[in-house]
Amino acid sequence: MMAEKLIFIPRLQATKLQKALETLRIVVLTGARQTGKTTLAKAIGEDEGRTFVTLDRPESLEAAERNPEALWHGLDRITIDEVQRSPRLLDYLKIEVDRNPKKGRFLLTGSANLLLMASISDSLAGRAGYITLPPLTLAERLARPEGSLLRLLLEAGDTAAVLKRKGDFPVAEGFVLVRAVFEGGFPEAIGLPDEDAMDLWRESYVATYIERDLRNLSQIADLPDFLRLLRLSLDRSGQLVNIDGLARDAGISSSTARRWLNLLEVSFQVQKLAPYCAGTAKRLVKSPKLYAGDSGLACHLCGIRTSRDLATSPRLGALCETFLYQHLTAYAELMPGSPRIFFWRTARGREVDFVLEAADRLLPIEVKTSRTLGARDYAGLQEFLGEYPRTAPFGVVFYDGEEWLRPAMNILAIPWSSFAAN
Secondary structure (H helix, E strand, O other): OHHHHHHHOOOOOHHHHHHHHHHOOEEEEEOOOOOOHHHHHHHHHHHHOOEEEEOOOHHHHHHHHHOHHHHOOOOOOEEEEOHHHOHHHHHHHHHHHHHOOOOOOEEEEEOOOHHHOHHHHHHHOOOEEEEEOOOOOHHHHOOOOOOHHHHHHHHOOOHHHHHOOHHHOOOOOOOOHHHHHHHOOOHHHHOOOOHHHHHHHHHHHHHHHHHHHHHHHOOOOOHHHHHHHHHHHHHOOOEEOOHHHHHHHHOOOHHHHHHHHHHHHHOOOEEEEOEOOOOOOOOEOOOOEEEEOOHHHHHHHOOOOOHHHHHOOOOHHHHHHHHHHHHHHHHHHHOOOOOEEEEEEEOOOOEEEEEEEEOOEEEEEEEOOOOOOOHHHHHHHHHHHHHOOOOOOOEEEEEOOOOOEEEEOOEEEEEHHHHHOO
16 A cells, blocks of 8 residues: 555656657666656656556567567657666667657666666667656655755855745754665655565565666676675765775675676666865865665665664764765756766865855755754865855755754755755
């Protein structure tokens, strides 16, 4: 019963997807397994009279491999689900859309980032647009408009302009940060009745991911070693990428660790975040950071089985940072120009968790799990603002309190749920 309700959760990417189908010949909806791609594609397909075919079914996959053109011959609009299972099909699709360039005829979904798969991205180059469906955000769960606070923060000239509108961004009633981070954003997991059920679902998810997605993407001879690398990678969410360290701890070669980490990125289980290095005389860290694709799954693979365990875990800060990163990427992708996201860290260890760059504007963001703040909590922001005074007029701290604060003229402290739910 709970799973049926998930069908009615509106997705923020729906409008962008519909506009893309009006403009492009092929639209590719990607994202991790179980983020809701098929549900969204079917919902849009019902409105447009699309034929739906999933390559998760062996008979459909066999037909696609044997006679790809038969899938779409005589059809005005078609959705092909889990298209990464048949890379060969895309070569025929390329020929078809060149012959008949009708807008929005093909909607493809896939549990792999096709842009990172060279053989597939080359087939679709210049013919397809890509939209990523991330895990559910708090705004989607509460049916609120998405990312409007983020837009204000990037457009406002100073902290006073933001404070004047704080009444437009109320905190989410009943929001508990630790619980939200533990739940993550997979729709089916969120719909389960208790945390024990969530844990069992995640165990099944990992098995399904390994059995289906990995076997499609690459032949991995030693699955236990790969699973160990998966656990270690998610355990390092929010940390700098250290391939040699990962390889050593997983008991594999550095070249194997690099290749497997790429597979985790292709399948949306991890994301790499680049450092911001522009226009400063400071020595800066240039290695990327690693983030889990979903904070709830990261909890499971870190051995955290309940939100109570998370509350006392030394990984709490990093997993809260991961949860916020999920929301930043989801909201930024929907904004005009899709602001880019970085982090900033000096060689001396001063850092800012996230830096958003939009045109000639920078927005530095710090993430805190505490309910109160002191000067040390925004020292990194102050140093960053001093380095980039022309493009970064102020910085933001998201924290676990309930009040909007201005601890300095160029610093705003905003409750977590005021951002995540708006």
